[in-house]
Amino acid sequence: MSTTQDFTTFGSWLKLTGQLELVTPLRIGAGQGDEFGLADIAVVKNRQGEPYIPGSSFKGVLRSSIEAFLRTIDPNLACLCVTTQTGFDCPTTKSPEDLEAYLAKFKDEDDMYLNGTCRVCQVFGSSGLASKVQIPDLRLAEKWLGPYQLRNGVSIDRDTETAAAQRLFTIEAVPAGTRFTFELLIENGTPADQGLVLLGLRAFEQGMVALGGATSRGLGQVKLTVDHCEEVSNDPKALFDFLVSGTAQEVDEQARTAKIQALRQEVMPHA
Numbered sequence: 001m002s003t004t005q006d007f008t009t010f011g012s013w014l015k016l017t018g019q020l021e022l023v024t025p026l027r028i029g030a031g032q033g034d035e036f037g038l039a040d041i042a043v044v045k046n047r048q049g050e051p052y053i054p055g056s057s058f059k060g061v062l063r064s065s066i067e068a069f070l071r072t073i074d075p076n077l078a079c080l081c082v083t084t085q086t087g088f089d090c091p092t093t094k095s096p097e098d099l100e101a102y103l104a105k106f107k108d109e110d111d112m113y114l115n116g117t118c119r120v121c122q123v124f125g126s127s128g129l130a131s132k133v134q135i136p137d138l139r140l141a142e143k144w145l146g147p148y149q150l151r152n153g154v155s156i157d158r159d160t161e162t163a164a165a166q167r168l169f170t171i172e173a174v175p176a177g178t179r180f181t182f183e184l185l186i187e188n189g190t191p192a193d194q195g196l197v198l199l200g201l202r203a204f205e206q207g208m209v210a211l212g213g214a215t216s217r218g219l220g221q222v223k224l225t226v227d228h229c230e231e232v233s234n235d236p237k238a239l240f241d242f243l244v245s246g247t248a249q250e251v252d253e254q255a256r257t258a259k260i261q262a263l264r265q266e267v268m269p270h271a
């Protein structure tokens with residue numbers, strides 16, 4: 001079976017829908033980092049002035065938290081996708097100048113996928129490999145009643161650790177209790193690929209991930225609730241049934257846990 005996306009046959013997919021609720025206010029920002037210099041998710045406003053969370057932005061945070069988790073098991077499981085690393089054999093870590101020579105080492109895409117690509121990039125994509133994960137923008141689950149909350153802060157000079165000439169700034173935040181719709185699609189993933197993504201989402205379900213910058217001040221705590229999960233596997237019978245009835249197979253909590261166990265078995269075979 002091909003390990004990369006092959007458009008000549010029908011691939012499996014798994015779709016998950018739910019809601020992301022703000023436990024504490026979520027800062028509106030460009031995602032370029034907060035006053036502490038931490039890069040983080042972008043939360044932006046649409047033309048109507050309503051807040052939404054770009055799916056690509058959410059995906060970046062999800063990917064980082066999976067990377068961090070896998071690296072605690074084994075640093076070789078996940079490259080640091082944002083930096084050029086030497087001595088790490090994953091295409092994502094190659095600079096544009098080195099990439100062509102690097103890619104030439106492999107027979108084909110499957111060869112690179114199996115021998116050069118780290119576990120996270122196999123699922124989330126890298127230079128030359130499409131991502132198996134799609135997350136549409138997270139939009140308001142109900143009508144926006146506003147208003148945004150304004151919070152004042154004082155920026156701190158990191159060298160002197162004093163309030164830099166009392167530089168006041170204002171943070172605009174989406175109020176706690178606001179809910180966004182959440183949808184995620186995994187295409188052509190193995191059970192362990194799916195388990196990797198589902199494991200990352202568990203951290204959001206357990207309220208362990210904060211978004212939006214200024215998180216050290218208690219902002220941006222979120223909680224994900226999964227309402228529904230369904231899949232169509234590569235199994236010809238499942239595909240046939242889906243095409244005839246339009247009904248995918250439900251993936252309940254137990255089945256999701258089994259996929260996470262498939263990943264565990266793969267990355268921690270002796271534990």
Ligand SMILES: [Zn+2]
Pocket residue numbers: 078079080081090091092093117118119120121126
């Ligand atoms: Zn990688």
